[in-house]
Amino acid sequence: MTTRVLVPSSLAREAEDKREATRKLGYVARAATIFRADRLIVFPDREGETGKLDGGFVRTVLRYATTPPHLRKEIWGKRDELEYVGVLPPLRAPSQTGSESDDSGSKRHGIVTEVGPDQRVRVNCGLQHPISLNVPSEMALEQGERVTVRISSRRPVRAKIVGKPTQGLSIEQTDLSAALSREDAGVRIAASRFGEALTVGKLETLAGRIERDGLTVAFGAPERGLPAILGIDADTVRTDGVARLDAADDTDVEPNGDPGFDLWLNTVPNQGSDVVRTEEALFATLASLTLRA
Incomplete structure (x- = not known):
């Protein structure tokens, strides 16, 4: 509905x-x-x-x-x-926050702050600094676009882009x-x-x-x-x-x-x-x- x-x-x-x-x-x-x-x-x-x-x-x-x-x-x-x-x-909508957990495997919404060479971008996803991530082969991203990031570890930071955010x-x-x-x-x-x-x-x-x-x-x-x-x-x-x-x-x-x-x-x-x-x-x-x- x-x-x-x-x-x-x-x-x-x-x-x-x-x-x-x-x-x-x-x-x-x-x-x-x-x-x-x-x-x-x-x-x-x-x-x-x-x-x-x-x-x-x-x-x-x-x-x-x-x-x-x-x-x-x-x-x-x-x-x-x-x-x-x-x-x-x-x-506190899931479309804003991603998953509710901050644990390993949680999802965060991020914004692309810089597009670099070799299918890499820098993403601000609420960590201390923007992080450099590979862009999935099926995606093309531009500066300012929003993405969903799965964080598997915070210390050290390990994360990957898993798609676009759910529309809220x-x-x-x-x-x-x-x-x-x-x-x-x-x-x-x-x-x-x-x-x-x-x-x-x-x-x-x-x-x-x-x-x-x-x-x-x-x-x-x-x-x-x-x-x-x-x-x-x-x-x-x-x-x-x-x-x-x-x-x-x-x-x-x-x-x-x-x-x-x-x-x-x-x-x-x-x-x-x-x-x-x-x-x-x-x-x-x-x-x-x-x-x-």
Whole structure:
């Protein structure tokens, strides 16, 4: 099952400062990682962006968060957007870390820092210094490419390149309508407090289709939900924005201005707080919608 999460470029609009915004984005990345999302896509909401906490900041911090920790300095260096990345929660995804063990035979992700003669490259894989390794005959590597390294001994260092890293959560940028119009978008859901309340019965209807076709779910920004971003009246969503995704009726019923959702869904129908933050909505929504039928 493929899962794509769509968030607006205005995601950090309510943060008081860059530190708070960075922490918020870290938990967005963590929610997407925990529930095995394949892509975290940032779509433009320029009207909702504020100051320096714009789409560029959002994308940079998210991409940094999904970079293996031991490669971050090599890839990113020092950037103004990354001033407070020390507050980011660790993702601990296998696509970041390789194998969990540091024992003999463990795998590490590395980045090629130099290409030399005779099929040899230097690789930074989180050891004290980059190490020189042979390139497997079936591979061709360039500077900056990522590889998986198997370490059989640390003292002395013995290691070899065994392939390319498994693809984990990727951070992308595209228009909302383009993301929803992909052939492999699967079930396209707008998470909104104005949508149909999620119930056990509705989840039973959805689960089979999501498992079969995949899931694309979009979220709004603080104090600026999807209706506001799309210029849709909330009352229109309530009356016209609910599609019936059951075996008898797969027809989309879209409010005016909807870029192509199958369903507007309220995944926290009994919220006890006046405000559910976007990162909180991600956890609540993905925990329900990624359940298997």
